[in-house]
Amino acid sequence: MFMIFMKFSTNKSRAPEFIAGHVDWLKQGFDNGVFDIAGSLQPQLGGGILARAASRAEVEARVAADPFVIEDVVSAEILELTPSRTSADFAFLLPGAAA
Known part of the structure; x- marks a missing residue:
């Protein structure tokens, strides 16, 4: 499991230019079953994602394809x-749990 922290850079003001591509990128991550949770880091620091993937290399490649990162x-x-x-609600996240 991977925690991805995406903190705004000095180019934060350009976010509106790339938000549609970023939203599409997030949707693909959920559609592919890689992303479990995504949300905003407060107060307006960026975003965070909880992801499951076969390997770190897979996560790194996926993150590198995000328009916000590019x-x-x-x-x-x-991480x-x-x-x-x-908790019982999240037992499916444990290693060896049925998907």
């Missing part, structure tokens, strides 16, 4: 997390 609207940090404990 155009330096955000800088992305990818890998191996869950060892969850």
Whole structure:
């Protein structure tokens, strides 16, 4: 599992130019079953994504394809997390859980 933090760069003002492509990129991530959660970092710092993927390389490639990353609207940090404990609602995120 991966936590992706996308913090606004000095090009934040260009976000409106690329928002449609970014939204399409997010939709593709959800449609492909890679993204589980996406939302805004507060207060207006950027965004965050919880993702499941086969490999870190897959996540890195996907993040590199985001128009916000390509155009330096955000800088992305990818952290890998191996869950060892969850609430019952999120047990599906544990390693070995049925998808």
